[in-house]
Amino acid sequence: MFAKIGSNNLTEGKISRQLFLFAIPLLLGNLLQQVYFITDSIIVGQCLGSTALAAVGTASSITILMVNFFTGIANGTGIILAQYAGAGDNKKLGHTIRAAAIFTVIFGVICSITGVIFSPDFLNMMDTPSDVFPQANNFLTYCFAGMLPMLIYNMGAASLQAMGDSRTPLYFLSSACIVNVILDLIFIQGFGMDVEGTAIATCIAQALAAALVFIAIKKKIAAMQKQDTEQEGSNVMQSESEETGTLAQLFKRILILGLPIGMQSVVINFSNIVVQSHINSLGSDVMAAWSAFCRLDGFIILPFMSFSLAVMTFTGQNFGAKKTDRIFQGVKSGLIMSCGFTVVLEILIVIFAEPCFEIFTRSDEVIAYACNMVYYMVPFYFMMAAARVYTGVISGTGNSITPMIINILFMCAFRVAFLPFGAHMWGRTLMVVYYTYWVSWILSLVSIMAYYYFKMKRKIIILSN
Numbered sequence: 001m002f003a004k005i006g007s008n009n010l011t012e013g014k015i016s017r018q019l020f021l022f023a024i025p026l027l028l029g030n031l032l033q034q035v036y037f038i039t040d041s042i043i044v045g046q047c048l049g050s051t052a053l054a055a056v057g058t059a060s061s062i063t064i065l066m067v068n069f070f071t072g073i074a075n076g077t078g079i080i081l082a083q084y085a086g087a088g089d090n091k092k093l094g095h096t097i098r099a100a101a102i103f104t105v106i107f108g109v110i111c112s113i114t115g116v117i118f119s120p121d122f123l124n125m126m127d128t129p130s131d132v133f134p135q136a137n138n139f140l141t142y143c144f145a146g147m148l149p150m151l152i153y154n155m156g157a158a159s160l161q162a163m164g165d166s167r168t169p170l171y172f173l174s175s176a177c178i179v180n181v182i183l184d185l186i187f188i189q190g191f192g193m194d195v196e197g198t199a200i201a202t203c204i205a206q207a208l209a210a211a212l213v214f215i216a217i218k219k220k221i222a223a224m225q226k227q228d229t230e231q232e233g234s235n236v237m238q239s240e241s242e243e244t245g246t247l248a249q250l251f252k253r254i255l256i257l258g259l260p261i262g263m264q265s266v267v268i269n270f271s272n273i274v275v276q277s278h279i280n281s282l283g284s285d286v287m288a289a290w291s292a293f294c295r296l297d298g299f300i301i302l303p304f305m306s307f308s309l310a311v312m313t314f315t316g317q318n319f320g321a322k323k324t325d326r327i328f329q330g331v332k333s334g335l336i337m338s339c340g341f342t343v344v345l346e347i348l349i350v351i352f353a354e355p356c357f358e359i360f361t362r363s364d365e366v367i368a369y370a371c372n373m374v375y376y377m378v379p380f381y382f383m384m385a386a387a388r389v390y391t392g393v394i395s396g397t398g399n400s401i402t403p404m405i406i407n408i409l410f411m412c413a414f415r416v417a418f419l420p421f422g423a424h425m426w427g428r429t430l431m432v433v434y435y436t437y438w439v440s441w442i443l444s445l446v447s448i449m450a451y452y453y454f455k456m457k458r459k460i461i462i463l464s465n
Contacts, residue, residue: 010164010314011086011321016333023310023337025166029157030306032170032177034298040198041295043184045360050288052195053361055135057291061276062122063143066111068265070151074158075309076258079316079396081162086320090224097159097217099250104155108148115144127277129284139195146203149210156213162313163220172212180205260404261395267412274416275436281428289369292360300349300378303341304385307334308392315396324461327393334389342385346378376434383441390448394456402451410443
């Protein structure tokens with residue numbers, strides 16, 4: 001039924017082709033989101049210097065933490081929507097979208113107010129150096145003040161993607177990306193603004209994307225209501241009145257599914273903040289190098305993040321449609337494509353690491369540190385690619401708790417415990433950071449694979465019947 005309102009039915013057709021075609025717009029969309037950060041870093045690094053680049057990198061780790069947490073909630077909402085889409089239940093689909101919109105506004109306002117008030121405290125917790133602190137605080141305050149549009153876009157994009165439409169969010173994000181680049185140049189080079197210029201540019205661009213996705217969602221809901229009225233002769237106003245009483249229940253379900261996914265992002269980013277504190281103790285050159293590396297890292301993880309979301313949506317729709325065999329086949333196809341794309345990108349990044357970092361900075365010391373980070377970490381990213389596919393299929397069935405537990409244990413608790421231990425044993429060096437990430441990736445992959453093959457496959461068969 002949902003296919004008739006402009007969305008894609010992932011419960012029928014060739015699986016590998018569907019996953020690929022669905023994931024590619026996600027990949028391009030994620031690429032454009034990274035362009036936001038890359039553009040900021042290039043302009044800041046070239047026009048304002050290494051200190052400003054370090055400030056933006058430190059502050060961004062905090063905003064990314066908050067946005068990723070909410071994106072997890074949005075993806076949890078997407079699981080609910082995907083299952084309703086697979087079952088062809090337009091009424092529940094539309095009402096859940098409306099509930100998600102209300103939730104987003106409430107969360108966004110609270111987030112902005114809290115962030116603006118406590119920005120200095122967040123930076124102090126990260127041991128931000130005094131020469132970096134003023135610019136970091138300025139950038140962070142502006143980002144928090146304009147965060148609501150970014151959250152609105154993320155929730156709207158997740159809703160469209162859950163219904164099988166991964167292209168529309170890409171079109172909107174493309175427009176916003178162009179606006180972001182233009183405004184960056186105008187504010188920084190034209191008006192001579194400091195780091196707040198790039199923060200304002202990003203917020204305005206995200207506001208455009210939010211407005212466009214809101215209009216698209218509104219049209220889809222209207223189309224669903226019209227379709228139900230025509231096919232069932234139902235009284236739409238009466239239906240909406242009855243459904244309003246279930247708003248609190250939908251909030252609860254959104255949180256039950258979304259919070260664990262959001263927490264996965266939080267715990268990983270929290271561990272990254274602990275790593276950032278370790279990096280900060282190594283000096284401004286290493287800080288700037290880490291900031292540039294994290295920008296490049298954002299590109300490297302794009303394939304497996306996109307295929308993970310594609311697998312999750314695919315699983316959700318087929319779980320709702322009770323098509324177990326397609327779920328299992330989707331896992332195999334997802335692993336092949338996700339790991340394949342990641343390995344190819346790993347090779348390219350390792351080969352062209354130095355020219356990539358020359359875009360961000362003119363400092364030879366910063367470039368040398370950043371290349372070292374690439375050579376020691378990037379070749380092992382395929383492990384994260386595989387783990388993400390298993391996480392996607394498990395979460396797509398509505399079980400977001402288990403992946404959260406595994407991530408908390410190995411991607412956060414282990415890192416937080418091992419990093420200071422390693423620093424005590426071998427000194428504060430970059431090698432300690434590398435060891436911490438390597439072991440956490442291995443433990444996470446082994447754990448999620450063991451759960452899927454020894455327990456989850458049987459549960460999927462039972463739950464979908």
